[in-house]
């Protein structure tokens with residue numbers, strides 16, 4: 001009988017979806033170990049959050065009212081204290097940008113192994129079998145470890161927990177050593193605004209690193225013009241400064257749901273897919289038949305974009 | 319200020335490949351400087367050019383084959399390199415975060431840098447965890463997923479932007495000494511110049527074993543064991559259009575017209 005402690009994610013007054021997904025993943029593990037599922041919610045309007053998190057399958061919600069926004073030192077100190085108090089077998093956190101800012105520190109401080117970005121978890125109470133990807137999603141691997149561990153879960157892999165729960169909600173009395181808090185969050189800024197909103201487009205002609213050179217972008221623009229569509233891109237195109245930030249699709253860019261998304265020379269890394277998998281129809285043009293984008297594409301052309309794109313433009317009189 | 323940059327040589331995989339046991343068969347693998355580390359090197363070199371850093375040292379855990387990648391980092395402007403390798407690491411198919419933390423923190427303790435730059439993640443096994451774990455181990459402050467760093471360090475503080483999800487950036491001050499995990503797009507990594515490549519051949523590349531660093535072999539035993547590797551099952555029923563580019567383009571054209579989204 002071993003418990004699971006799951007640490008939720010929120011930002012600027014809102015719980016993030018992965019928090020509810022953590023409940024599902026955590027409940028599943030707790031069923032397998034025969035233990036309880038504890039949820040921690042740290043900083044912000046924790047009482048309000050706790051009510052929302054009290055869903056089916058949660059045994060206890062531990063609230064820690066300390067500060068408004070995420071601070072990794074506060075999180076690390078709180079979670080290690082909760083671990084000492086509750087002695088869970090698994091500490092589950094989201095594999096979010098903030099999750100990656102504390103989970104490895106928690107693991108190291110507690111002398112536990114850390115396994116990140118998991119997409120599937122299974123345990124018999126002793127061995128944990130964690131499934132994760134390697135090589136940008138080209139392969140999946142299973143990894144085993146014994147005993148306690150810190151595990152981060154990939155977003156949108158587990159369904160969100162639903163239904164009202166009957167968890168106990170307890171304020172956890174944390175002892176924060178302010179001297180050990182060495183970073184200060186001074187604010188937030190939205191980036192990627194501007195004249196074009198790619199999330200409004202019906203058809204996106206989206207270009208990735210397969211385009212190779214900035215000059216070659218003209219064939220993408222020509223296609224978009226011929227189709228009366230909008231150009232978007234994967235991250236490297238924006239990192240290179242070839243297109244502005246407001247064209248970036250993905251985890252750190254925009255989430256788009258057009259009628260048709262044409263991914264041209266884009267491999268389909270998870271952070272990209274997070275921004276476009278809700279598109280109605282996905283078409284991939286890629287020389288690599290094994291590219292991860294093929295797993296979510298509805299239609300695919302396994303061919304050179306420099307041949308296919310001009311031919312398509314010509315189809316539409318471009 | 320002294321800067322240590324962690325540099326990994328990552329394995330790259332060809333389009334078509336085969337899996338043997340828990341590994342991709344050797345003949346389908348290539349090697350490259352980790353994309354995220356390239357940005358970390360560039361940031362360090364720019365700090366040096368701005369007169370803020372006096373020394374930029376790289377550290378790599380890897381066999382002798384990696385030296386080409388390490389020379390690449392030296393050619394871009396790092397001053398010298400440390401490479402850590404040991405017979406006991408030979409044949410280990412996965413170095414987990416804890417093992418890397420043990421080794422890299424021993425190097426940090428030796429070098430005593432003010433700032434450590436790592437990549438957000440390694441492109442091959444993508445733990446995305448090494449930098450923050452190392453920081454905790456050596457008692458440095460840290461920041462994960464940094465896409466902007468102010469080059470002034472007033473009051474021994476690094477002012478950074480952390481790139482969160484959905485186009486939101488967090489403005490954060492981090493006390494030095496610190497470890498920052500560097501995100502792509504923070505700068506424009508340079509290509510090494512011919513002169514840089516020539517100079518790199520003469521720069522110091524120091525090789526250290528675990529014993530040199532005072533790391534016990536038992537400390538680097540991975541707690542995580544890789545037990546299986548396979549190609550993921552496709553979730554969608556993808557329709558693959560075959561034929562010449564003209565033929566496939568016209569299939570796609572027809573689809574777009576059917577959907578009523580093309581002229």
Ligand SMILES: Cc1cc2nc3c(=O)[nH]c(=O)nc-3n(C[C@H](O)[C@H](O)[C@H](O)COP(=O)(O)OP(=O)(O)OC[C@H]3O[C@@H](n4cnc5c(N)ncnc54)[C@H](O)[C@@H]3O)c2cc1C
Pocket residue numbers: 136207208209210211233234235236237248249250251252253254264265266267268269270271272275285286287288291303304305306438439463
């Ligand atoms: C914290 C974090 C956040 C991130 N956020 C985002 C994000 O918001 N958006 C995003 O996109 N990425 C994001 N990334 C980066 C992501 O991990 C990938 O590195 C990136 O998506 C890869 O872009 P790509 O597919 O264009 O390039 P690659 O992965 O290099 O793929 C290029 C593709 O082009 C194909 N190709 C090459 N030549 C041709 C040709 N002639 N014809 C046809 N096909 C060709 C190749 O087969 C390959 O599949 C993030 C990463 C991290 C760590």
Ligand SMILES: Nc1ncnc2c1ncn2[C@@H]1O[C@H](COP(=O)(O)O)[C@@H](O)[C@H]1O
Pocket residue numbers: 324325326327352354355377378379380415418435436437438439440441443444445446447448449
């Ligand atoms: N073998 C290694 N040698 C040197 N640095 C490494 C090594 N493995 C990981 N790192 C560093 O840690 C970062 C994150 O890697 P990871 O946590 O494995 O995804 C990389 O960008 C590197 O800077």
